[in-house]
Amino acid sequence: MKKYDVIVIGAGPAGYAAAMRAVDFKKKVALIEKKQLGGAGIHHGALWSKTWWELSREAYMLRKHGDAFNTDGIVFSYNKIQSEVRRAVQERVEQLEHHMHNINVSIEDGLFDYIQGNARVTGKHEVEVKGLNETLTIEGQYIILATGSTPRKLAEIPIDEEHIFTSDGLDKLEAFPKSMVIVGAGVIGCEFATIFSNFGHTKVHLIDKGDRILPFEDEDVVKVIERNLEAKNVLIHRNSRLTEMKIEGGMVVYTLEYTDGSKEVFRVEKALVSVGRVPNYQNLCDESLNLKVDGRGIIDDHTQTSIDNIYAVGDITADISLVNVGELEGRFAVERIFGKPERPLIYENISTIMFLSPEVAGVGMNEIQARAKDLEYKVVSIDYSCIPRAIAMRNTQGFIKILVTNDDEQKILGMRVVGEHASSAIQAVALLISMDKGIKELAELIHPHPSIIEGIQECGRMLLGKSMLKPAVLRNAMVCKTYAKGKYADLIEV
Known part of the structure; x- marks a missing residue:
């Protein structure tokens, strides 16, 4: 029976990240995948769907500016677009395959093994893998479960994947x-x-x-x-x-x-x-192990399950189901097993993007969440029509909104950006939230011009009463108010 320091089941974003972090620790690693390298995150999730979104966004711009570009009545080829999406997926898969199959070149020979097959945890340290031609059992000091999730189905709907x-x-x-x-x-x-x-x-x-x-x-x-x-x-x-x-x-x-x-x-x-989606933990572990689960996923304490040497990361847990969160959890689990994490696993400053029209990016709390916690807060927002870059793009639909504590420190609670380049506008705020910093640091950052993120600086200056554009003049485009005891109060003097 071949022995490993850690066995990772599932080669999606969380599992792959965990395996590569274990390599950093010079540990002998087995990464097991039963379907496709990269998991749903690449083949049916983030990369696949966002490639569709990017192409659809360009298609809409052609339709929107048809008169100017002489593209009125354009018809888009589904097959060609689908082929482009599949090429994007294949590019990423091939990159991961090349990296994975050559990882042993730069480290101790034989440190990393990739095994294709259906894995099942049969004992506290044992994993059975059923491949195409053979069934083998391997032993691991630690086991990390990263088998992801699948779309939730409704019994009353006849899903046939054709209609x-x-x-x-x-x-x-x-x-x-x-x-x-x-x-x-x-x-x-x-x-x-x-x-x-x-x-x-x-x-x-x-x-x-x-x-x-x-x-x-x-x-x-x-x-x-x-x-x-x-x-x-x-x-x-x-x-x-x-x-x-x-x-x-x-x-x-x-x-x-x-x-x-x-x-x-x-x-x-x-x-x-x-x-929604459901976690893939059915028949993953032998019942004798008594692994604790609930309807949302495997129950874990900062990635450690009810079995001390078995960890769970990514969509299979009851935590947030996002690719970046799965990768974070995978790396954290390995650091917790073989070292000491430099920082605790927290979810408050995780950035999110919704690929809509326009895109929506966020970090920290929104107003609904702040109210649910009975927080008093200040909220400031600026319309894209006040941002030169948005004007230059001929697309001023959207806004930037920041929530801070309702005190002199004005620590950042969260931010939402709706509009073009939203995803590039949130990272500085995510860093400040993780550092428990206030709005003053944000207001003094110097951003490139012209850029959407200049609106963030203007929001900070608004809260400090020194914005270049005055909210009292542009009341329809700039907002600065407090929320306390179920009511809003305007901070802007008329």
Whole structure:
């Protein structure tokens, strides 16, 4: 039986990061993957879908500026776009394969092994791997579980990955459908509504059981996204409940019941079910181990499970399901096992991006979360129309919003950016949150000109009462107020 210092099960973002961090410690590592190197994060998740989003964004710009570019009536080739997306995925996979298969060249020979097969933890230190041609058992001092998640399915919906898809099966789509309904108005559902509506070939329906999409996000953020989706002919079914969905005559027929009791039937070509993901821990560990799990995933204490030498990272846990979080947890678990982490595992300063129209980036708390914690805070925002770079891009839709503590220190609680270049605007704030710093440091940073992030500096200066543009003059574009005891109070003198 071959022995390892650590066995990592799952070669997605979290597992791959864990394996490579273990190599740094000169430990003998086995990385096991049963399907595709890179996991869902590459093949059906972040890289795949964001490549679709980037291409769809360029397509929309061509449609939007058709008169200026002489591109009116342009038709986009689904097959060529799909091929480009697949090339992007393959580029990343080939890079990881090259790196992985040559890792032993620069370190002690035989330190790293990649094993393809279906792994099952049969003992506290034993893993059985069923490959195509053989079954082998290996031993590990430590085991890290990183098997990710899969799309949640609903028993009453006949998902066949031909007419009714999950995100994992959507790559089988062969052409732009003329119409599509998306079940679920969370991040993934809204991202695909954005992608398909950007190309302009698909009438998109979006089912939302509440009165607005993205219910976890602040209302001012959601209003921008809803307005843009509806401007692209997306039909948002608000306050609706899906009572039936079936495949009839090659079409998807679904019935909605509204909060007033009325019902309506719709027919579309395709459907996408996007109602969250479930962790892949079924049959992963022998029942005799009594690994503690719940409906959200494996229960862990800063990556360590109820079994002291077994760790869990990424989507398989009950923590935040993001690629960057999975990689962070994978690296942290190895550092905790073989060394001492330089800093604790915290989630408060994790940056997020929603690839919508426009994109939305955030770090720390939004107003909904701050209110849930009964916090008093100051909130400041500046419209993109006040930022020279946005004016130059001819796209002033969006805003920057920052929350700070309602005291003299004005420590940063969180930020949301809605608009072009949103993802590049949040990292400095994420760093300041992790350092427990206040708004003064932010206000004194010197940003390149012209850039979107100059708006961040102006927000900081606004809170300090020394902004270049005066909120009392531009009251529709600049906001500075406090929230306390359930009420807002304006900080701007008229």
